[in-house]
Amino acid sequence: MLLLPLLLAACAQTPEVTAPAPTATTAATNPAPQTGTELLSRYHWQLTNAIDSNGTHIDALFARPDRPVQLDFSPYRITVVNSCNNMGAGYTVRKGHLQIGPMVSTMMACQDPSLAALDDAISQRVRGSVTVNLLARDNAPSLQLVTDSGDTLSFTGVPTAETRYGGPGQIAFLEVAPQSVPCNNPLMPNAQCLLVRERFFDEQGLASGAPGPWQPLNQTIEGYTHTPGIRNVVRVKRFTLKNPPADGPATAYVLDLIVESEKVGQ
Template sequence: MSLSTSLVRLSLAASVAVVLGACSPQPEAPSTTDPATEAAADPAAAPAPEIDVTAYDWRLTRATGADGQVGSGPLAALGTLERPLELHFAEGRLSSNGACNGMGGGYRIEDGTLRVDTLVQTQRACRGDLMEADAALSALLEGGPGFALAGLTPPVLTLTADDGRALVFEGAPTPEAFYGSEGTRMFMEVAAEREPCSHPLIPDMRCLMVREVRYDDAGVQTRVSEDWEPLYQEIGGYTHEPGVRNVLRLKRFDVADPPADAPSVAYVLDMVVESETVPDND
């Protein structure tokens, strides 16, 4: 075989290999785009965060008018209360501390709208502006406001009326979500005055004086002990007013891995059952 014939055959074989390679399926080149980056570039493509509205206590941070600006009027007054307005969602019921009176009723969320049954309210008498704020809040909740949750940190809940006015809330984990359990319900009587108590880390500490109480099936109260004992910690959600004795319904939670010298249990206010102003005997 001549050298020229060999070269021709080699050239022909190379050409066939090129053609077959072009016809064969080729592996795809690895993508250089991070899916997370794509989601950030196109927020609409990112999955909506799942937020359990019942896992948070919702505190009002802003009340805006129809123009989106902080407005005026009874609804806007809810954003200026000394005691922050809060909403709570649990077991199919919505409740609020209101501007003056507490209110609550059944609720459901349908197609981005909050549907609230007729609200039941307490009957305290307050200043006229607070009563007007209560009426405005009740009208907004019962009017089927738009319901929008944003998965921020902390999460944000916005309720928007038909006319564009809105209430904006920030969520804080409920005690149940924070401590990871349902807790144990109990009742505690709190004396009218704090008393000095010895604490190794806090000089001149004054403790709440407490004693546990229980109720029988007929609702009759009995004390576990007649003696007052110092409580070397605060009660979550409770602000003690000197001179006022209270019976509180609490939830008691075990604290997992508490820091050194910190309590292994936490007490959180559920409701004030009884309140009495105690005369000063001095």
């Protein structure tokens, strides 16, 4: 079982930000554009195209067609998602350039050679100083990174849960039982629901207090796929819906992290 820290401390100072000037089209549809770091942190940036200085497609960056490389930005940190290893680095945005610090990565062996090559291809390009072009469109903002060697990486923005639900949400921990249970769901006859109970942890990431009661969760957890026979403790973000449907839940749960995972015998 693996228990990760609850919080990631940030000690860097607020970066100086200079966002690229909006085009006429952008200004017309977005009369009050956000600053660069605000826009970066409001989206998951999924890689859609990558070419080198000769115009050749960089195949190594597309080892997982169904799970594209994704960049997530917090105010001080960039995280690479859908690589083999977990990867991240500190960053600032200064005068049209993304300044990326040393990339920190887990050391998990990638048995698939294409995934090992994917990690190398990412770490070679998401580092140092890269030119950043950020265009804010209403439906799908775009991000373009150009490395010193002339490689161009193009990303499309997918709204984060905070953007979709209009707020930061509340952090909660749920223990998910190995087996689902029958439950009442007005939208799904004969429904099977996750059986969950709330868990509590202190600032050091240690379990504290008594768990809540077991009860069916009559809705899904966005981003979570349950495997029968596996007990998980998950960290979720819980959002209050501003306009919930009449026959639906008033909250939404979004997976943030799998904290513990254990195979339970039948």
